[in-house]
Amino acid sequence: MVTRPTAVAGSFYPGQRGRLTRELDTLFEQADRPPAQVSPARVKAIVVPHAGYVYSGTTAATGYELLRGRPINRVVVLGPTHRVGIRGMALAGADAFDTPLGSVPVDPDLTAIAEAVPLVVTRPDVHAREHSLEVQLPFIRTVLPQASVLPVAVGDALPDEVAALLDAVWGESDTAIVISSDLSHYHSYDDARKLDAGTIDKVLALDDTVAPNRACGCFSLNGLLLASGEHHLTPTLLSARNSGDTAGDKGRVVGYASFAFQADQ
Numbered sequence: 001m002v003t004r005p006t007a008v009a010g011s012f013y014p015g016q017r018g019r020l021t022r023e024l025d026t027l028f029e030q031a032d033r034p035p036a037q038v039s040p041a042r043v044k045a046i047v048v049p050h051a052g053y054v055y056s057g058t059t060a061a062t063g064y065e066l067l068r069g070r071p072i073n074r075v076v077v078l079g080p081t082h083r084v085g086i087r088g089m090a091l092a093g094a095d096a097f098d099t100p101l102g103s104v105p106v107d108p109d110l111t112a113i114a115e116a117v118p119l120v121v122t123r124p125d126v127h128a129r130e131h132s133l134e135v136q137l138p139f140i141r142t143v144l145p146q147a148s149v150l151p152v153a154v155g156d157a158l159p160d161e162v163a164a165l166l167d168a169v170w171g172e173s174d175t176a177i178v179i180s181s182d183l184s185h186y187h188s189y190d191d192a193r194k195l196d197a198g199t200i201d202k203v204l205a206l207d208d209t210v211a212p213n214r215a216c217g218c219f220s221l222n223g224l225l226l227a228s229g230e231h232h233l234t235p236t237l238l239s240a241r242n243s244g245d246t247a248g249d250k251g252r253v254v255g256y257a258s259f260a261f262q263a264d265q
Contacts, residue, residue, distance in 0.1 A: 003095065003103055004092050004098065004127055004128075006098050006099060006134060007128065007129045007130070008134055009100055012051070012131055012134075013053045014053075015100055017100045020100045020138055021101070021142075023053060024057075024061070024139070027060070027061040028061045030058045031061040032062045032239040034062070034065070034238055037236060038066065038238070038260050039262060040068075040070065042262040043066045043176075044233055044261055045176065045228070045260075045261040046063035046064070046066060046067070046176075046177075046179070047063065047181060047221060047224070047257070047258060047259040048063040048136065048178060048179070049183075049256035049257070049258070050079060050132040050133075050136065050182060051135075051182055051256065052135075053135070055243045055246050056182070056243075058239070058246070060139060060258060061139065064140070064143050067176055068143035069143070069144075070144070070176075072147055072174055073175070074110060074147060074149070074171065074174060074176070075140050075144065075176050075177075076110065076149075076169050077133050077136050077137075077140070077149055077151045078152045078162070078165075078166075078178070078179050078180065078217075078220035079130070079133045079136070079152075079153060079154065079179075079180030079181070079217055079220060080180070080181065081126055081132075082130060083129050084128075085156070086121075086123065086126055086153075086155035086156070087119070088155060088156070089114075089119055089121070089152050089157055090120075090122070090123040090126040090127065090152065090153040090155070091114060091121070091123070091150075091152060092126075092153075093127075094124070094127070097133075097149065097151060099137045100138070101142070104141055104147075105148045105149070106148065106151065107150050110150040110169050110175075113168050113169055114150060114165060117164055118164065119157060119161050120165060123153075126155075127151070127153055136178055137149070150169060154220045154223075157223070159208040159219075159225065160226060161223070162220060162222065162226075162227075163223045163224075165223070166223055166224065166227040167227060170227075177261075179220045179221050181215045181216060181220060181221050182254050182256055183195075183215050183255030184199070184213070184215075184254070185255075186252045186253070186254070187252070188250070188253070189242065189244040189250035189251070192242050192244070192253045192255050196257065199215055199257075200257055202225075203221070203225065203237075203259055204235050204237060206226075206229045207225065208225040209222065231263075232263065233263060234261065234262055234263075234264060235260070236260045236262070237257065238257075238260055239256075239258045240255075241256055243256075
């Protein structure tokens with residue numbers, strides 16, 4: 001059995017089980033309440049940030065709360081590559097991902113389906129130090145402790161190429177999709193709020209032309225936006241802030257938002 005070890009435990013989030021559990025409890029307590037039009041039972045996908053928990057954890061928890069305790073057995077997680085650039089999408093070649101809360105199994109059936117999708121390759125090196133997927137796993141382990149996952153690192157890929165993967169692994173109500181993305185990077189607080197407001201408008205309009213300088217996970221995000229139109233999902237903004245609102249300097253911030261994508265009926 002091949003297990004992908006943690007790479008950023010102890011830096012992006014607590015590396016000890018007890019401390020991590022307490023941190024997650026606090027983040028969920030502080031999470032924003034969803035708008036009235038969001039019905040958790042109809043939420044198929046969420047978009048959540050992937051910075052250190054002290055910066056973006058509350059925004060992420062707001063999205064994950066909608067998955068808590070639901071009959072979801074499998075979670076597809078797509079996030080950007082920060083360290084190893086690739087064309088296409090990469091699987092980890094692992095049977096499980098380690099976390100301080102215990103290992104999270106990689107779903108073998110979804111893996112087999114994904115392997116047959118064009119531009120999907122198996123590249124353990126792409127996953128080895130990547131944080132955008134790892135930071136999501138303690139949240140998933142907390143709200144869906146029995147779920148298996150399909151972590152996919154997405155490099156340079158067109159919306160229709162990512163949407164083809166999502167279509168292949170879409171599944172039924174027992175399968176959820178998580179897109180890991182932050183928004184703009186390293187602008188002043190006021191400039192970031194304006195830039196991020198424009199990106200949020202694009203997401204809510206299912207406009208799949210979000211640029212890399214507006215969302216670091218734009219390739220995964222644009223794929224979801226295209227697929228959501230085809231699958232009749234409606235996006236709703238759950239929470240938006242930036243690192244200047246949490247633990248960062250207002251002179252140079254990173255933007256965060258969480259969204260829910262739910263079926264019409």
